[in-house]
Amino acid sequence: MLKIEVCLSPQLIHLFELKGKIVVVTDILRATSCMTTGIASGVAKIKPVATLDECRALKKDGYYTAAERNGEKVEGFDIGNSPYSYMEERFSGKKIATTTTNGTLAITKSTDADEVIIGSFLNLSTVANYLINKGKDIIIHCAGWKGNYSLEDTLFAGALVEKLESGFELGDDASFSALTSYKSAKNNLLETILGSSHAKRLEKHNIRKDIELCCTIDKYNTLPYLKAGVLIKK
């Protein structure tokens, strides 16, 4: 039977065999919610990079630049890490290079997999349907917060496990616990995530609207897909 595993942090991804599998990277607050929104809103390409310098350097190749550290937009970049920024008309058909505290690292650490796709509540069912049709083993890679566990990413993992559990075996304890956590939170998803430590850290940045958007299930039917280091529409 096909297997689904959940990696709770990029600090644990080396413990997983990625070859032959599809990795779903998730960073709900807010990197993969931004990527889903961007690709759904017509951004042609999104290139995730690890450092501010790499991101800045891509300006000369025609990229708009997005940079966030510790929840804030970094000075000198076009945008930060709000999904609403990724909806702006000026980015339609254009390229964005992005670097964030957690999400971009999780992507760059997943590239040994057969495929890397981007998951968020915004495209939950689209991700699930893609995985059901592909019929490969799956790892859900939670970006976490600075290497540690984060609730909102685990809840997304649980939501995806719930969609898949009829066709996949739960391959580890983390997938079981993520599913349990999601089931107990699903009727109060926004409130639960607002109570997470990450949301509390972001409180001072006044982004409640962002968080509400990031908790919206199936707003888009778009699948961002990593090809040669760049996210495009599948």
Place this chain on the structure above:
Amino acid sequence: MLKIEVCLSPQLIHLFELKGKIVVVTDILRATSCMTTGIASGVAKIKPVATLDECRALKKDGYYTAAERNGEKVEGFDIGNSPYSYMEERFSGKKIATTTTNGTLAITKSTDADEVIIGSFLNLSTVANYLINKGKDIIIHCAGWKGNYSLEDTLFAGALVEKLESGFELGDDASFSALTSYKSAKNNLLETILGSSHAKRLEKHNIRKDIELCCTIDKYNTLPYLKAGVLIKK
């Protein structure tokens, strides 16, 4: 307010500030259940060591030796990793050196803390009462399985958080999720843990009796406490 955090794996412990805090190490299947049983049964000292060689070398210092790898007793050592072995009369008043796949590593990685104590379901309330009386910040350090997340250790963390939550702030998402997981499993604790991947791995070793013992809450009122690298009765 005093704070409680949960570290889900020894691979994440470097992300935590240990100084000034009490670390509770837990490896339910079976290292810390063995340690609790041993100290409660009259073993004078238990010395956790990382490698088989270190463990073997302690024979000349009058230690009995206990060694487990991948769930099995290692050839040439006195006992393996069954809590029932630690009850044997011949160990009363004696010293045991022990090395296991996960639990001893979690202990050796915790020694920057002010205090390191041993937690298991067997001494849950004793651990909780000690922590309430000490009034320091707490980290529950889950030994996991070969670096990755394990359900049974997280459930113990949740059980301990439940005992402490009225007097301590939940300091991270992991403590919140551990509590949620425990609350949803507590009425079927044994069955839930028998369904964990670790218990399934151990199935072939025919240790159902061990697992049942490890899931017994408050069988002992003993607190194993690390002093100069050796566990003694507090």
